[in-house]
Amino acid sequence: VITRFDGEKMVFPCKYIDDCHVCIGNSAYHICEFAEMQERNGNTYVPSAPKISDEIGTYEIYQIPATADVDYYFRPYAEAKGKLQNADYQRSYAGMYARGNSLEDLWAKHNRDSRPFAHRMRSMSVSDIVVLTQGGKKTAYYADTIGFKKAPEFLAQQRAQKKHKERGEAR
Structure with missing residues (x-):
């Protein structure tokens, strides 16, 4: 698939x-x-019936568009917490994620000159969100000034938006 x-x-x-x-x-x-x-x-x-679902996953990078008027753009998680809105972000990239990788590996990959989608997205920066999907479980991480912080509120809002769409409700 x-x-x-x-x-x-x-x-x-x-x-x-x-x-x-x-x-x-x-x-x-x-x-x-x-x-x-x-x-x-x-x-x-991914295979349609994966036999090693824990070995291989996917990741998505979400970034705030440069034109957005968001007060936590390029800010540490401590300043974004409580303000973080899924609607402020757009998905900029999706890729494969092997179990041996780390978030720091993704940071390095998406900050080099030869990064994937360099013509369509900026390098990974503070305030970006990485959503890892492994073994069917999604986890969202906020790119902080040093390292990454879990951002469960991002996925909770994403799930709520999906439910509204399925019901045909307006946001």
């Missing part, structure tokens, strides 16, 4: 060729070629 950056899901058959090659849909790929292509496009991919 490939999830495009816009949220559209595409399901393709996947067949093992050898340790380095795979057939996805009607195309054969080197596994690194496929992974790099998905990363460039901001897509995530």
